[in-house]
Amino acid sequence: MRYIQSQQTQVSDDLDKCWKPLTISLFSISLAFVLFFVSGNAQAVDSDLDGLDDADELSLVRSYPFGVAQNLSSTADGAYVVVEADLDGDGDLDVVSGQYIDENNGRISWFENDGFGDLTTEHIITTDTGTMPGLRSIVAADINADGHIDLVTADGGAIAWFQNDGNVNPTFSAKNIIANYLNDEILYAYSVAVGDLNGDGYIDVASAHIGIQSATFNVDDKVAWYANDGSGNFGSLQTISSIIGDSPVSVVIADVGGDSKLDVIVGSLSADKVSWFENTGGAFGPEAIITTAADGVSYLAAADINGDATIDIVSVSQNDDKVAWYPNNGGGVWGAQNVI
Numbered sequence: 001m002r003y004i005q006s007q008q009t010q011v012s013d014d015l016d017k018c019w020k021p022l023t024i025s026l027f028s029i030s031l032a033f034v035l036f037f038v039s040g041n042a043q044a045v046d047s048d049l050d051g052l053d054d055a056d057e058l059s060l061v062r063s064y065p066f067g068v069a070q071n072l073s074s075t076a077d078g079a080y081v082v083v084e085a086d087l088d089g090d091g092d093l094d095v096v097s098g099q100y101i102d103e104n105n106g107r108i109s110w111f112e113n114d115g116f117g118d119l120t121t122e123h124i125i126t127t128d129t130g131t132m133p134g135l136r137s138i139v140a141a142d143i144n145a146d147g148h149i150d151l152v153t154a155d156g157g158a159i160a161w162f163q164n165d166g167n168v169n170p171t172f173s174a175k176n177i178i179a180n181y182l183n184d185e186i187l188y189a190y191s192v193a194v195g196d197l198n199g200d201g202y203i204d205v206a207s208a209h210i211g212i213q214s215a216t217f218n219v220d221d222k223v224a225w226y227a228n229d230g231s232g233n234f235g236s237l238q239t240i241s242s243i244i245g246d247s248p249v250s251v252v253i254a255d256v257g258g259d260s261k262l263d264v265i266v267g268s269l270s271a272d273k274v275s276w277f278e279n280t281g282g283a284f285g286p287e288a289i290i291t292t293a294a295d296g297v298s299y300l301a302a303a304d305i306n307g308d309a310t311i312d313i314v315s316v317s318q319n320d321d322k323v324a325w326y327p328n329n330g331g332g333v334w335g336a337q338n339v340i
């Protein structure tokens with residue numbers, strides 16, 4: 001079963017959650033948005049720190065950590081989520097962009113790769129990009145197992161997927177809700193990840209919701225997953241973690257325990273924490289902490305950084321301006337933080 005796992009988190013100033021702009025000195029490329037990829041994961045960074053609305057240039061850095069930038073589009077205003085996937089099934093990677101303009105305006109589009117690495121016309125998939133705080137995360141995966149790559153999103157109020165009709169020039173369905181605020185009390189869904197979590201051969205979905213915390217109102221703060229029946233019908237929300245005040249902001253699926261079952265790794269913004277939950281066979285063990293030294297963690301990725309055949313974790317944290325990785329010494333035993 002073919003899919004590309006990816007996951008994104010906005011790293012920018014967000015007044016609602018008092019986010020601070022990320023300034024990473026390594027990002028010296030003067031582009032409006034810089035993206036980096038770790039094992040198919042993508043991250044958008046507002047590198048000029050001037051907010052979301054005024055970007056008029058979108059570029060890709062194709063190799064980890066900081067490869068050669070190339071222009072993608074001059075029309076994708078406000079874009080901050082980008083995913084590569086072969087949406088039309090012709091063997092080359094097309095590009096999906098998720099654009100957040102404000103809480104009521106945004107769109108998800110795809111750009112066909114012409115086979116020479118150049119991207120053609122923008123095809124709008126949807127302008128239904130959610131409620132407060134709007135689109136945050138897109139992953140590409142064949143959710144209904146028909147051989148065509150679909151899209152899964154977290155858009156603040158909902159976890160949803162869009163079905164690829166598989167035509168030569170594919171179009172996408174309307175938003176199929178997996179879980180939402182109304183039915184599941186999801187608040188501020190920021191991140192989605194995909195993988196077969198219960199071992200039935202069908203790709204499931206995990207999500208992280210940073211919740212809302214104030215002196216009088218503390219809710220959600222969940223990491224959850226949803227079982228796929230293979231046709232894109234999802235079971236009810238199953239809670240992996242619910243720690244009020246943690247603000248889980250990024251979720252990644254990977255087998256870090258080394259038992260061939262896919263585990264769930266979570267970055268928690270307010271707790272400055274990266275932790276993982278071992279998959280015990282469609283259920284999850286207690287939280288195991290990888291680090292609490294990622295101040296304002298905003299994004300995670302999983303990859304074998306040091307080539308020892310275990311999956312390591314990379315974190316981006318906005319309050320200490322760090323990109324760091326944590327070596328997996330096997331069996332879920334973690335080494336200390338290495339700042340990149």
Ligand SMILES: [Ca+2]
Nearest residue numbers: 086090092094
């Ligand atoms: Ca293609």
Ligand SMILES: [Ca+2]
Nearest residue numbers: 142144146148
């Ligand atoms: Ca499909």
Ligand SMILES: [Ca+2]
Nearest residue numbers: 196197198202
């Ligand atoms: Ca499954």
Ligand SMILES: [Ca+2]
Nearest residue numbers: 257258259261
């Ligand atoms: Ca495992």
